[in-house]
Amino acid sequence: MASLRFLGATGTVTGSKYVLTHKNSNIMVDCGLFQGLKELRLRNWSPLKVNVNDLDAIVLTHAHIDHTGYLPRMIKQGYNKPVFCTEPTRDLLEIMLLDSAHLQEEDAKYANKKGISKHSPAMPLYSTEDAKKAIALLKGIPYDTPFRPTSELIMTFQDAGHILGSAFVIGRWQEESGEERKIVFSGDLGRSKRPILKDPSTVINADYLLVESTYGNRLHEQGDPKEELSRIINDTINRKGVVVIPSFAVGRTQELLYTLRELENAGKIPVLPVYVDSPMAIKATKLYSKHTDIYDKEAKALKEQGIDVLLTRRTEFTESVDASKRINASDQPCIIISASGMMTGGRILHHLMRRLPSPKNTIVFVGYQAEGTRGRALQSGNEKIKIHGEQVRSAAAIETISDFSAHADYNEILNWLGKFEKAPRRTFIVHGEPESSINLKKLIDEKFGWITHIPVYEEVVELN
Numbered sequence: 035m036a037s038l039r040f041l042g043a044t045g046t047v048t049g050s051k052y053v054l055t056h057k058n059s060n061i062m063v064d065c066g067l068f069q070g071l072k073e074l075r076l077r078n079w080s081p082l083k084v085n086v087n088d089l090d091a092i093v094l095t096h097a098h099i100d101h102t103g104y105l106p107r108m109i110k111q112g113y114n115k116p117v118f119c120t121e122p123t124r125d126l127l128e129i130m131l132l133d134s135a136h137l138q139e140e141d142a143k144y145a146n147k148k149g150i151s152k153h154s155p156a157m158p159l160y161s162t163e164d165a166k167k168a169i170a171l172l173k174g175i176p177y178d179t180p181f182r183p184t185s186e187l188i189m190t191f192q193d194a195g196h197i198l199g200s201a202f203v204i205g206r207w208q209e210e211s212g213e214e215r216k217i218v219f220s221g222d223l224g225r226s227k228r229p230i231l232k233d234p235s236t237v238i239n240a241d242y243l244l245v246e247s248t249y250g251n252r253l254h255e256q257g258d259p260k261e262e263l264s265r266i267i268n269d270t271i272n273r274k275g276v277v278v279i280p281s282f283a284v285g286r287t288q289e290l291l292y293t294l295r296e297l298e299n300a301g302k303i304p305v306l307p308v309y310v311d312s313p314m315a316i317k318a319t320k321l322y323s324k325h326t327d328i329y330d331k332e333a334k335a336l337k338e339q340g341i342d343v344l345l346t347r348r349t350e351f352t353e354s355v356d357a358s359k360r361i362n363a364s365d366q367p368c369i370i371i372s373a374s375g376m377m378t379g380g381r382i383l384h385h386l387m388r389r390l391p392s393p394k395n396t397i398v399f400v401g402y403q404a405e406g407t408r409g410r411a412l413q414s415g416n417e418k419i420k421i422h423g424e425q426v427r428s429a430a431a432i433e434t435i436s437d438f439s440a441h442a443d444y445n446e447i448l449n450w451l452g453k454f455e456k457a458p459r460r461t462f463i464v465h466g467e468p469e470s471s472i473n474l475k476k477l478i479d480e481k482f483g484w485i486t487h488i489p490v491y492e493e494v495v496e497l498n
């Protein structure tokens with residue numbers, strides 16, 4: 035008999051971590067960092083409820099830090115066994131874990147400078163060295179190819195359509211009776227009919243299912259995001275302004291580039307300089323260009339015609355700080371895509387200082403803006419925001435296009451679940467704020483009548 039321990043993504047969308055135990059095997063699926071509220075972030079520092087040395091392997095659904103960012107902390111605690119993921123996830127993590135370690139080190143430095151830590155000196159959660167050791171443990175496995183993290187378990191990655199390399203993790207084992215059991219971890223469930231990536235793959239059965247519920251109580255807007263983007267760009271160009279798009283470096287930036295290229299080709303927007311101004315986004319774009327084998331049909335067909343789907347006619351990747359600063363000097367209409375997506379740091383800040391005070395310009399939000407971030411403040415109509423200690427006046431147009439989300443909404447989740455040919459023995463609803471998980475549970479109960487459960491932090495469930 036197997037058991038499952040929930041060490042994160044319970045009542046929250048961050049900190050994804052589950053431990054599957056069968057006989058002598060202990061596998062951690064996802065190894066995410068807690069983010070957001072302080073009460074959650076403190077969990078990154080508290081002792082883990084499993085002995086790191088008892089784990090045989092870690093298996094990752096995808097590269098996002100809320101599913102992987104605790105990995106270097108595991109190394110710090112002595113973990114040195116394999117970490118399985120898809121090949122694109124491995125490539126993405128080579129840049130993302132180093133970036134995460136850098137941020138941890140910067141946080142500690144800042145705390146020491148300001149004297150705001152209880153500890154003296156304040157230490158980072160993990161270091162660049164830890165991240166490098168974590169990267170050395172990554173083992174890339176192709177989709178749909180079974181592998182054995184231990185002799186007692188067989189696992190497979192199936193495309194989840196969420197970001198480059200994202201996967202459902204599927205595990206199988208044999209019970210004492212000889213019967214086979216199957217568990218499916220949804221990770222983050224992507225959406226159908228999105229550019230570049232394939233649609234989420236179909237799953238038709240599972241004995242045990244973990245399903246995410248980020249948008250368990252929301253539906254994406256039905257409007258056409260492409261039309262909206264072209265309207266916003268044309269309005270701004272008519273005012274001779276600049277379009278600034280704060281964007282997540284991995285996934286969202288590439289989808290934007292793809293969409294801008296389409297709009298340009300269709301003559302819906304003029305050919306403008308498009309600056310990709312984020313070192314991480316530039317590296318991630320290179321990886322999207324490398325792993326064309328996992329593109330969807332449309333993107334693949336374009337690729338075969340020799341078209342780079344992630345390039346507009348005048349895309350410029352501004353790698354160096356000097357090149358980034360030169361964008362500030364320009365008064366010509368252009369599009370600037372920069373990170374971080376919620377304006378909590380990164381190069382986007384100097385673009386805001388330069389562009390926010392003029393009514394000619396537009397700031398376009400294409401991703402979720404969490405409470406407490408500059409992005410949320412601007413969205414809420416704040417007339418000033420603080421950047422680098424200075425109050426910056428907001429006179430630019432502020433727009434939001436919500437349909438660029440990479441998460442399935444509740445209808446899309448229900449559609450995906452609707453492909454199951456019979457009810458799982460148990461379905462666990464995870465990775466959502468409480469109201470989202472509760473709503474999704476209600477919807478699944480009503481529509482399918484399955485046995486569902488919303489686990490709490492550190493709960494252990496016997497899979498019998």
Ligand SMILES: [Zn+2]
Pocket residue numbers: 096098196222
């Ligand atoms: Zn994700």
